[in-house]
Amino acid sequence: MERKSPADRMAFSKLYEAYAPMVFRRAMMLLRDVTEAEDMVQNVFLRVFERWDSLDVSQPSSLLWNTATRLCLNRIRDKKRRGLDCDTSELLLSIACADDDEGEKEARGILAKLFSREPESSRTIAVLHFVDGMTLEETAREVGLSVSGVRKRLRGLQAKVKNLEVK
Structure with a gap:
């Protein structure tokens, strides 16, 4: 002022x-x-x-x-x-922040289960968008997909995370 x-x-x-x-x-x-x-x-x-x-x-x-x-x-x-609602982001945050051996094993298991039937590019998309903080446009450009393709993959991953929350 x-x-x-x-x-x-x-x-x-x-x-x-x-x-x-x-x-x-x-x-x-x-x-x-x-x-x-x-x-x-x-x-x-x-x-x-x-x-x-x-x-x-x-x-x-x-x-x-x-x-x-x-x-x-x-x-x-x-x-x-x-791309994340509060419930899903809290689950992913707890997975990422697991700091003891037991928590790390559980986190690895959850992520392995999540990505077991996904193409490698889905993991790359998830890391670029959620971990590195890239926008949908930047992520799409990086992996060579359309924005709608990236959005569809991320929504699919989120649905799987929600299913893991329920189980």
Whole structure:
């Protein structure tokens, strides 16, 4: 805020104090996670701060509500693109974080069972996307498949993980 005038800094501060709770409630309603909602409040106000000079803040509640909604929906969409829902990611995380001998043996067994009937390229796709954090597009380019082909393989792997959760 060092480049903003004192009046702008004061106005922004008052805006934050008055509307942060509303933005938080909106983010909580959409994201259903306290940490993500708090992060989203900061993102919304950062977005407003960056564009302060060009925004019409005569109706701040509408501006902030729409900005929060749009950013939250983008976050939800991005999480879906990553391909994991919470239950599956927690299982994969527990497999990856097994730190004792027994846990490592169990993790190896689960992964061996999971990949036993999959082509080697499915393992490569899973590692590139879930471990290395590549997007679907980057993964597709790396393995020479279409984005829809990569998405289909990842969905198949996720279904198998869910079946392993049930058993």
